[in-house]
Amino acid sequence: MLRALDIRDILIIDRLEIEFRPGLNVLTGETGAGKSILLDSLGFVLGWRGRADLVRQGAGQGEVVAEFDLPPDHPARAVLERAGIPAGDELILRRMNTAEGRKTAWVNDRRCSGEVLRALSETLVELHGQHDDKGLLNPRGHRAMLDAFGGLQPQLDAVRAAWRGMVEARKAVDELEEALARVRSEEDYLRHAVAELDALDPQPGEDAELDARRRMMQAAERIREDVARALAALGRDGAEGAAGDALRWLEGVGDRAEGMLEEPIAALGRALIELGEAQEGVERCLEALDFNPAELEQVEERLFALRALARKHGIVPDDLPGFAETLRERLAALDAGDADLEARRTALAKAEAGYSSAAEDLSAARRLAAGRLDAAVMAELAPLKMERAVFETRIEPAEPGPEGHDAVTFTVATNPGAPAGPLNRIASGGELSRFLLALKVCLRGNDSGLTMIFDEIDRGVGGATADAVGRRLAALAQGGQVLVVTHSPQVAARGAHHWRVEKKVADGATLSTVTPLAPEDRVDEIARMLAGDTITDEARAAARALLAG
Secondary structure, three states: OEEEEEEEEEOOEEEEEEEOOOEEEEEEOOOOOOHHHHHHHHHHHOOOOOOOOOEOOOOOEEEEEEEEEOOOOOOHHHHHHHHOOOOOOEEEEEEEEEOOOOEEEEEOOEEEOHHHHHHHHHHHEEEEOOOOOOOOOOHHHHHHHHHHHHOOHHHHHHHHHHHHHHHHHHHHHHHHHHHHHHHHOOHHHHHHHHHHHHHHOOOOOHHHHHHHHHHHHHHHHHHHHHHHHHHHHHOOOOHHHHHHHHHHHHHHHHHHOOOOOHHHHHHHHHHHHHHHHHHHHHHHHHHHOOOOHHHHHHHHHHHHHHHHHHHHHOOOHHHHHHHHHHHHHHHHHHHHHHHHHHHHHHHHHHHHHHHHHHHHHHHHHHHHHHHHHHHHHHHHHOOOOOOOOEEEEEEEEEEEEOOEEEEEEEEEEOOOOOOOEEHHHHOOHHHHHHHHHHHHHHOHHHOOOOEEEEEOOOOOOOHHHHHHHHHHHHHHHOOOEEEEEOOOHHHHHOOOEEEEEEEEEEOOEEEEEEEEOOHHHHHHHHHHHHHOOOOOHHHHHHHHHHHHO
16 A cells, blocks of 8 residues: 655655555646646656656756555565565655656665566556556456456466476477487488497507507517527526526535535525526517517508597597497487487377367356456446446457467447447547446456556546446445546545645745645535536535535
8 A cells, every 4th residue: 555655856846745545545636736747756756667857947856755555465575575675564665866867766775776666566556547558458468357357377377387398398399309300410420430330349448459569569570589599598508507507516515615605505596586587588578579470460450440440530549439339329319219209299299288278278267257257347337327338358369378378358349339449449538437447346356455546537427427436436445545636526525535736836936735635625625626716605515415425
């Protein structure tokens, strides 16, 4: 609920404080007195886009502060949470505009953007009038209004869930189709490369092993003769035999040398062991150097094949086994892809059928709700002297989406036999106002947290029709808050709280003021609205009769 509005240096307002109350709040005054300035000021602090030249002439800056009561379950709290702004029991919006056009805004003393203000405004205030292009006159919102009226949230949730499932299933099919298309474009390459790799069957570390073996065989002929000569020098006819003979000779005389030969004998024993190990190593080398010349050719052929295949694929030879496995996996995925794709297409068809069924259920529920809404609006139109008009909620096929496949438009035909059309194209000013009021009364259900503003919605009507408008506005305000800018005495008389907007000239400056009216002052104001500038006793009597209801 809007609790207070504080305006400073905006257009022809120098300082103005208004405290609003629950129920029906009416603002009256002569044309041009400044009633629209109040709405401009409220729209400014709510972040609405409007006129740029708001600052009062001669002032450096203008400022508007709006205070709202914020119940615990008010939807504005979610907006504040997303913006990181603390929420309490009251919400204070403040916005300044310098003479140069620079705008600054605060919410509960926290700097914020115009985007945050506009998001808050959608939860705080709803404006209705002949230029209500953001509310009831905007067909883009009609489907949501019908769903709220019909209580169709469960069906809507089911459609949204089915839509998400269908989108995910379609994405899975598309991704696999794209992947398979990429793989199929290289299928011939994959099959040839895998066959080539399988035929060669490269092993980890094989390149280094082959290279070492090749270098050893290439060097074998050059070193084999020296290795054989060294083996002969170490054998029985060489070092081993001489050392053995020396050991036998020394051992034969050792017991007569008074121990002096013990260490030489031990050293020769160790030397013979080392000589044996050396001889075995040389023998193994000699055996390794003994190879078939055809083996060198085979090793070289294998080594060159590995390196050529590695160059072909732009990798090192040791990566060939892993590369081969990767290609095999891609080829296996291609071979299994058709079965997987068929499974995904089956899942997509199931998801599409689920969405279609849920959307059809929602469409059927919408058609039932549309019938109830049409009947309710028609019942409201009769007291508003529009019993010959026809209101119809038109439901037509639309592009499927997360909220179904229906386009919903509120249409009217103002006279029997006349073609029906959208509200804002068919109805005249006065008719449009009454249509909007009747529709709003029927759609009132979930708007208890909103302050509704009706800007001269009674324009073009009078007498009993204006009285019916006033009664419905009063009914609409029960349990909530409605602000009405009106020129109709019948509507003004239904207000629970009444303010008069006046324009005065002081010290050569034109200023607008807003005065709360006591009961007797209301009599004079409504009498003025009935009779004009000259207020007669008859006009006052008529005003009292209106106020008495």
